[in-house]
Amino acid sequence: MSAPFPNHPQLQGNYAPLRMEADAPDLIVRGELPPELNGALYRIGPNPQYPPRDRNHHWFAGDGMVHGFLFREGRVDYLNRWVRTPKFETERAAGKAMFGTFGNPMTTDQSVVGQDSGLANTNIVFHAGRLMALEEAHPPFELETGTLASKGYWTFGDRMAGNRMTAHPKMDPETGEMLFFGYSTGGYFTDRMTFNVVGPDGAISRADEFKVPYSAMVHDFLVTRDHVVFPILPLTGSLERAMSGQPPFAWEPDQPGWLGVLRRDAPVDDIKWIEIPPCYVFHPMNAYDAGGKIVADVATYEAAPLFPLADGTPGDPEKATAHMARWEIDPAAGTVSETALDDRVAEFPRFDERRAGLDYRHGWFGGVERRNRGDRGNWTEIVHLDLETGRRAIWSDGEAHHVSEPVFVPRMEDAAEGDGWVLFTVFRAEENRSDLVVLDAMNVDQEPVAVCEVPHRIPHGFHGNWVAA
Numbered sequence: 001m002s003a004p005f006p007n008h009p010q011l012q013g014n015y016a017p018l019r020m021e022a023d024a025p026d027l028i029v030r031g032e033l034p035p036e037l038n039g040a041l042y043r044i045g046p047n048p049q050y051p052p053r054d055r056n057h058h059w060f061a062g063d064g065m066v067h068g069f070l071f072r073e074g075r076v077d078y079l080n081r082w083v084r085t086p087k088f089e090t091e092r093a094a095g096k097a098m099f100g101t102f103g104n105p106m107t108t109d110q111s112v113v114g115q116d117s118g119l120a121n122t123n124i125v126f127h128a129g130r131l132m133a134l135e136e137a138h139p140p141f142e143l144e145t146g147t148l149a150s151k152g153y154w155t156f157g158d159r160m161a162g163n164r165m166t167a168h169p170k171m172d173p174e175t176g177e178m179l180f181f182g183y184s185t186g187g188y189f190t191d192r193m194t195f196n197v198v199g200p201d202g203a204i205s206r207a208d209e210f211k212v213p214y215s216a217m218v219h220d221f222l223v224t225r226d227h228v229v230f231p232i233l234p235l236t237g238s239l240e241r242a243m244s245g246q247p248p249f250a251w252e253p254d255q256p257g258w259l260g261v262l263r264r265d266a267p268v269d270d271i272k273w274i275e276i277p278p279c280y281v282f283h284p285m286n287a288y289d290a291g292g293k294i295v296a297d298v299a300t301y302e303a304a305p306l307f308p309l310a311d312g313t314p315g316d317p318e319k320a321t322a323h324m325a326r327w328e329i330d331p332a333a334g335t336v337s338e339t340a341l342d343d344r345v346a347e348f349p350r351f352d353e354r355r356a357g358l359d360y361r362h363g364w365f366g367g368v369e370r371r372n373r374g375d376r377g378n379w380t381e382i383v384h385l386d387l388e389t390g391r392r393a394i395w396s397d398g399e400a401h402h403v404s405e406p407v408f409v410p411r412m413e414d415a416a417e418g419d420g421w422v423l424f425t426v427f428r429a430e431e432n433r434s435d436l437v438v439l440d441a442m443n444v445d446q447e448p449v450a451v452c453e454v455p456h457r458i459p460h461g462f463h464g465n466w467v468a469a
């Protein structure tokens with residue numbers, strides 16, 4: 001018997017977990033699914049199996065659940081599955097949560113202290129024939145494509161440096177490589193990071209470790225054709241704080257940020273650290289080389305959201321909203337300039353990833369005009385930015401309907417940049433249900449191409465990717 005979930009804002013409404021796994025073949029579709037839409041959209045998010053042990057539950061701390069949309073010949077089948085991590089299996093056998101939030105040993109059941117507490121809940125990517133659920137403090141967890149059956153941790157034949165992989169690896173469309181980093185790889189809250197490169201054959205071709213200015217939560221990074229940039233921003237991690245009952249991760253605005261710039265053909269000893277004013281970035285859109293400089297478009301926060309200050313008090317919510325901005329990094333001069341790209345509150349930026357690391361024109365993100373008290377941080381708009389003309393187009397189904405990250409799917413392999421669709425889920429609170437929406441990527445402000453009805457709601461999640469058939 002499972003106990004009721006506690007009264008916690010990140011376990012209510014559409015943050016509440018879906019407590020079942022289902023198959024819904026041939027969803028009802030309004031409009032027409034393009035026959036070229038042939039493949040799968042996999043999305044993932046936190047979905048705690050059991051009520052948490054900690055009073056300080058965090059949205060990021062739920063077990064990963066994958067939602068799969070399998071498209072072929074104008075139809076779409078849906079299924080959802082938990083990722084059966086060792087933690088999931090241990091807790092299923094016990095019939096209750098056994099691990100503290102983020103594996104906190106103080107609140108973990110003594111019988112499992114020290115055991116693997118990976119959640120596999122943040123992103124799901126496909127590379128070299130493997131579908132991998134990712135979370136940033138553990139190795140990838142492999143699933144079977146189509147069925148979403150759990151296969152187990154995949155550590156690249158034990159050749160990866162460190163045992164942690166970011167949830168935001170970068171796929172190089174020119175070389176077929178996958179590049180990724182890990183943070184705190186010397187143990188909890190350490191100032192060590194790794195940099196790994198996986199060849200198109202799935203084998204590790206580079207595995208390095210290096211020291212960073214301080215221990216931080218490093219969620220994502222920048223990769224261009226010639227460079228890789230590691231952002232160390234002052235959402236710091238501290239074992240000392242954790243042991244004294246203070247927040248393990250905290251926003252420390254009196255620390256500067258650092259961008260570690262490295263040529264991809266150079267050793268990690270060559271990383272050049274450039275100081276920037278404190279800010280936080282969960283997600284860049286894209287980055288590219290431009291005449292000796294690096295251009296990076298990022299969703300940047302004046303102060304990190306979702307985490308307290310070092311003394312445990314909440315930060316200023318006015319500062320904890322992100323906007324799209326362009327960084328111009330000059331590695332030779334050691335400078336970074338910033339210009340605004342848009343005035344919407346923005347998150348989950350994506351683009352046509354066939355242009356990853358290269359100059360590009362089109363981006364899409366979840367937006368909202370402004371944050372209101374008690375709006376729980378949802379996004380209600382899909383925004384398209386044409387970075388060449390500055391034209392902005394917005395799709396919204398009203399303030400009550402919350403959207404997920406938009407994923408771009410090209411019309412065909414060699415279609416022009418941006419010629420295709422954006423796919424995302426929208427939560428219909430009044431029906432307690434979600435839809436999967438397909439928009440024409442170049443005309444997001446027009447009627448959807450297709451709306452696919454999911455019989456239940458899809459909890460607010462993180463990231464997803466398209467895997468072509």
Ligand SMILES: [Fe+2]
Binds near residue numbers: 168219283
């Ligand atoms: Fe992310």
